[in-house]
Amino acid sequence: MTALPDLPTLAAAQTVVIKGDIAANVARHVALAALAAGKGAKLILFPELSLTGYEPELAGELALRPDDACLAPLREAAAAHNIVINAGAPLVNDGGLPLIAALTFRPDGTTAVYTKQYLHDGEESAFAAGQGGTMLDVAGAAIALAVCADFGQPAHALAAAHAGAHVYAASVLVSVNGYDNDAALLQGHAAAHAMPVLMANHGGPSGGWHCAGRSTVWDEKGRLVVAAPGAGECLLLAGRSGGAWSGRVIDTAG
Template sequence: MTPVCVAAVQAVVARGDIAANVARHGLLARRAAGEGARLALFPELSLTGYEPALAAQLALRPDDVRLAPLRDAAASAGIVIVAGAPLANPDGKPHIAALTFHPDGRIDTYTKQYLHPGEETAFAAGSGGAAFDVAGSRIVLAVCVDITHAEHAAAAARDGAQLYAASVLVSVNGYAADAALLQGYAAAHRMPVLMANHGGATGGWEIAGRSALWNERGELVAAVPGDGECVLVAWHGGDGWCGRIVQ
């Protein structure tokens, strides 16, 4: 594997406040870049919070002027930023999306393929998105419930993923099961897995935090011990993966 340094940003999100969240994302992405990271992965719907009732009015387009600070941060810090947002859908309800801001100005979209029961009232299922390159490593994204479908991770492995990057909202009660799934995918597919979870309450959920990285043997390399805002930085330097938590 090409040596790469990545970050799972465990953000605490302001409900529905896109401007405040964009500003905080930029600061945290720059902090990750200062630690050597070339990828900053944020949680599901990190730019708005998990707010299905507000999704239609908060839905964004990739070229929305309010996202310009993230494009600027990606370019100036030389880091790929993956942020979560409801994505405007001309065919109906918004998608749950991961927006990827590249240092060269490109913006890619990934739309969540599977919905949690009840999400269909506010969101439409998406179609996923293409893998992308970070410092010579192939990254495949997943958003939350996508990870509960084993075929999603298997398809990522067939696509040559060198990192399966999951933006999630995982509650205290759901953490053990979801972490076990991700650990299992890492081991079964020989594919490192990075998970970015929320750091504070959103959408009425009691959030677990505990963002983590598992290596290609399914071994836990680093994990945040609980909730709260922080950055998990992990890198592969030839002898395997290492990680640390930056408060």
């Protein structure tokens, strides 16, 4: 039996966001990206709206453009540490409500934009539905992105699998009460499509939600590779070599 192809080390950053403080959150993203890169990670995935917090009532005033100057430290960090950084922010949508975006900063200085396609009930009052985006190439691995409610639509994960994704990377805000159901959905996508899943969740409260933390990586059979034990800030690292997975949690809060 042929071994599965190797996958680079990937990191899920479980962050505790400071409400509305883009500069402080950018600085923490940069520090965590440097730490992840130092551990060999080629991608670091942050939670949904990680640069602002999940704050629908503030989305209009906090909305960014991908080339905004306040994001320059992320562009510089990606280049300096040779790591792909994926961070969440409300995105200016000329003529409409902001989009919920996952902004990817590549080591070559380019930026990619993914916008959340499926909104949770109630989000339509503050956000517009997006159009998704192309997969990321991370050290030869095809990474399909999802932002929270996207993964609740079976067609979304199915499309990623059909497109040849090696990993399904979900930036989320999942509450304590919703965690079991959402984790089961993501684990099911991994098993159904033979597609590993990387999930980065908030490690602290945001937007009035009691976030669960418990960021997780599942392998291509839906088996647990590594998971954060609860809330709080941490990094998950996981990779596949010679057909075998390895993973670990780094406590960064101290």
